[in-house]
Amino acid sequence: MRREGSAFQGLGVVMLKELSDHLTSIRMRVLEWLVVLVALAALYGAIQQIKETTAEDPFLFLRLFTTSRDPLPSFVSFVSFLVPLMAIGLGFDAVNGEYNRRTLSRILAQPIYRDALLFGKFLAGLVTLAISLITLWLLVIGLGLLLIGIPPGAEEIGRSFLFLLVTIIYAGVWLALALLFSIVFRSAATAALVTLGLWLFLMFIWPVLAGAVAQIVAPPDPRYVALGLPTPETTEMEQILARLSPSTLFAEVVVALLDPTTRSLGPIYLSQLQGAVLGAPLPLAESMLIAWPQTVSMIAAVIMLFVVGYVIFQRQEVRA
Amino acid sequence: MSEDNVIEATGLTKTYGRAKAVDDVSFTVGRGEIFGLLGPNGAGKTTTILMMLGLTDISGGEVRVLGFDPAREPLSVKRRVGYLPDTVGFYDQLTAADNLRYTARLIGFRAHEREKRIADALDRVGLDGFADKRVSTFSRGMRQRLGLAEILMKGAQIAILDEPTSGLDPHATAELLAIIRGFKSEGVSVLLSSHLLERVQSVCDRVALFSGGRIALMGSVADLGREVLGGGFVVDIEADGAGLADRLALIPGVSGVEKIGIGKLRLHADRDVRPEAAAEVVAMEGRLTYLGVQEPNLDAIYTRYFEAKREGDMQMKEGARHAA
Numbered sequence: 107m108r109r110e111g112s113a114f115q116g117l118g119v120v121m122l123k124e125l126s127d128h129l130t131s132i133r134m135r136v137l138e139w140l141v142v143l144v145a146l147a148a149l150y151g152a153i154q155q156i157k158e159t160t161a162e163d164p165f166l167f168l169r170l171f172t173t174s175r176d177p178l179p180s181f182v183s184f185v186s187f188l189v190p191l192m193a194i195g196l197g198f199d200a201v202n203g204e205y206n207r208r209t210l211s212r213i214l215a216q217p218i219y220r221d222a223l224l225f226g227k228f229l230a231g232l233v234t235l236a237i238s239l240i241t242l243w244l245l246v247i248g249l250g251l252l253l254i255g256i257p258p259g260a261e262e263i264g265r266s267f268l269f270l271l272v273t274i275i276y277a278g279v280w281l282a283l284a285l286l287f288s289i290v291f292r293s294a295a296t297a298a299l300v301t302l303g304l305w306l307f308l309m310f311i312w313p314v315l316a317g318a319v320a321q322i323v324a325p326p327d328p329r330y331v332a333l334g335l336p337t338p339e340t341t342e343m344e345q346i347l348a349r350l351s352p353s354t355l356f357a358e359v360v361v362a363l364l365d366p367t368t369r370s371l372g373p374i375y376l377s378q379l380q381g382a383v384l385g386a387p388l389p390l391a392e393s394m395l396i397a398w399p400q401t402v403s404m405i406a407a408v409i410m411l412f413v414v415g416y417v418i419f420q421r422q423e424v425r426a
Numbered sequence: 427m428s429e430d431n432v433i434e435a436t437g438l439t440k441t442y443g444r445a446k447a448v449d450d451v452s453f454t455v456g457r458g459e460i461f462g463l464l465g466p467n468g469a470g471k472t473t474t475i476l477m478m479l480g481l482t483d484i485s486g487g488e489v490r491v492l493g494f495d496p497a498r499e500p501l502s503v504k505r506r507v508g509y510l511p512d513t514v515g516f517y518d519q520l521t522a523a524d525n526l527r528y529t530a531r532l533i534g535f536r537a538h539e540r541e542k543r544i545a546d547a548l549d550r551v552g553l554d555g556f557a558d559k560r561v562s563t564f565s566r567g568m569r570q571r572l573g574l575a576e577i578l579m580k581g582a583q584i585a586i587l588d589e590p591t592s593g594l595d596p597h598a599t600a601e602l603l604a605i606i607r608g609f610k611s612e613g614v615s616v617l618l619s620s621h622l623l624e625r626v627q628s629v630c631d632r633v634a635l636f637s638g639g640r641i642a643l644m645g646s647v648a649d650l651g652r653e654v655l656g657g658g659f660v661v662d663i664e665a666d667g668a669g670l671a672d673r674l675a676l677i678p679g680v681s682g683v684e685k686i687g688i689g690k691l692r693l694h695a696d697r698d699v700r701p702e703a704a705a706e707v708v709a710m711e712g713r714l715t716y717l718g719v720q721e722p723n724l725d726a727i728y729t730r731y732f733e734a735k736r737e738g739d740m741q742m743k744e745g746a747r748h749a750a
Contacts, residue, residue: 115534207517211481213532215507215508217501425476
């Protein structure tokens with residue numbers, strides 16, 4: 107059965123309205139300040155560290171993102187756990203908020219499909235996140251220029267720009283997750299708690315748990331243990347499991363992009379190292395190739411989470 | 427679909443698992459008519475409305491709204507029909523006009539037309555002074571009126587109002603009903619649902635009484651009154667005078683006289699006997715202080731109908747037991 111008209115009728119209207127809601131909301135202000143302050147702190151630490159220790163480094167500018175100085179973590183690790191927080195903050199009450207304000211049935215009684223409402227909300231959230239992240243990125247580049255005084259090379263700009271794109275995709279994963287839970291749970295508080303719980307789990311607990319589960323699924327070979335070496339099967343299993351978490355995927359992509367010497371994201375066998383010049387940087391295209399599977403996985407996660415939410419939303423009753 | 431009907435439902439059914447929320451409901455709403463879906467909460471009124479708007483799937487039967495099938499052509503239906511949901515909500519942080527602007531953009535009105543329509547609609551419902559006030563400061567009645575303004579702005583041919591008067595004080599209810607009457611005078615058909623029978627009785631041309639997902643009774647209030655309460659007229663009279671009751675009983679057409687208080691009598695008759703009753707009192711040189719005929723009342727109709735039905739059911743069960 108074909109539906110009449112376009113599923114995207116009204117999409118632009120919904121998106122612009124949601125975007126203006128996001129950009130004027132107090133919640134967004136708070137999140138922005140949180141991110142900016144934290145990023146500045148991390149950047150300051152990184153610059154201090156670079157000034158003290160670096161002699162010569164062809165990718166000095168990229169060190170801005172990855173260098174950490176105790177007790178502060180690096181800019182990248184800050185981003186990897188603050189961006190989900192921002193995305194969840196924007197998305198946790200997207201749909202159930204409409205129910206609770208009792209605006210949903212009134213809006214859906216206008217000549218639009220539910221598709222437009224859901225997609226508009228997702229796009230508005232993503233654009234909001236993109237605006238904040240681009241601002242943050244420009245801020246970091248500008249401060250780096252001022253404080254280090256060395257202009258970045260073209261490749262460094264390219265690499266950091268790809269890092270920005272990947273961060274936006276990473277934000278999209280968490281936004282889609284928050285949107286999904288905002289559809290599933292009628293109470294915004296429940297949706298927020300569940301999403302934050304899942305965030306904590308995937309971010310901090312799962313990487314540890316993945317190791318334990320891998321030990322059970324693929325027990326270490328006693329011969330390797332006797333030699334004090336990790337069993338390749340166990341290590342591989344651990345990595346597969348850990349990659350179920352978007353934070354692991356993001357961390358791997360970031361390493362590949364911001365550290366040009368990264369040659370592989372998995373275990374390396376001795377045979378693969380034959381002929382390699384250790385510590386030599388890879389060209390940008392090669393680094394992108396290494397990061398590609400992880401990036402695609404994150405895009406797939408966004409689509410999958412959105413589709414699940416979409417299907418549930420289509421079947422939901424509109425009455426409150 | 428006939429020319430005069432804007433809504434035609436035939437055998438409309440909605441099931442949730444095994445439970446039937448709406449069970450084989452058929453009705454029509456004529457052009458420019460105010461039609462009431464009345465009945466207790468949970469009788470299936472809102473579900474029926476949502477099916478007409480294509481906002482929930484139809485399990486069986488079919489409905490045509492202005493000739494369109496809401497399941498297949500929801501956009502065409504929703505472009506022409508205005509809907510005021512039960513306890514309507516607005517975006518509290520936006521002003522009244524901004525809330526309407528959002529809806530107007532969703533409908534697709536151009537900027538110039540939009541502003542004119544919004545101003546007109548707010549004016550019509552008496553909210554013209556509140557266009558730039560945030561909706562968070564609005565009372566319940568004002569929100570309901572803003573909901574009606576949205577329907578006016580849309581230029582809808584049919585207004586579907588779900589419980590428009592629930593939770594309103596008498597004054598706000600009167601204002602709202604006046605606006606609803608205004609719809610009718612402009613040729614907009616109105617379908618409204620309510621569980622407060624006596625409040626909406628005055629505006630409805632025809633009503634359908636819902637019970638347990640079915641339409642129990644349908645017709646104009648006067649027709650239903652005759653059908654359920656019997657064809658009789660009930661005349662209340664307040665007068666003094668000894669033996670008045672006996673003399674009133676002799677009036678042709680009076681089937682019974684009931685004493686309902688000191689100097690208060692109730693006559694049951696098969697026609698309007700007010701002139702004769704007045705003449706009797708005057709002839710006795712009594713003092714007539716009140717004389718009135720009872721209009722058929724929806725509450726009474728509803729209560730009487732379901733009492734009769736329950737008794738009927740019980741008798742049937744009795745009969746079945748005896749037979750066994």
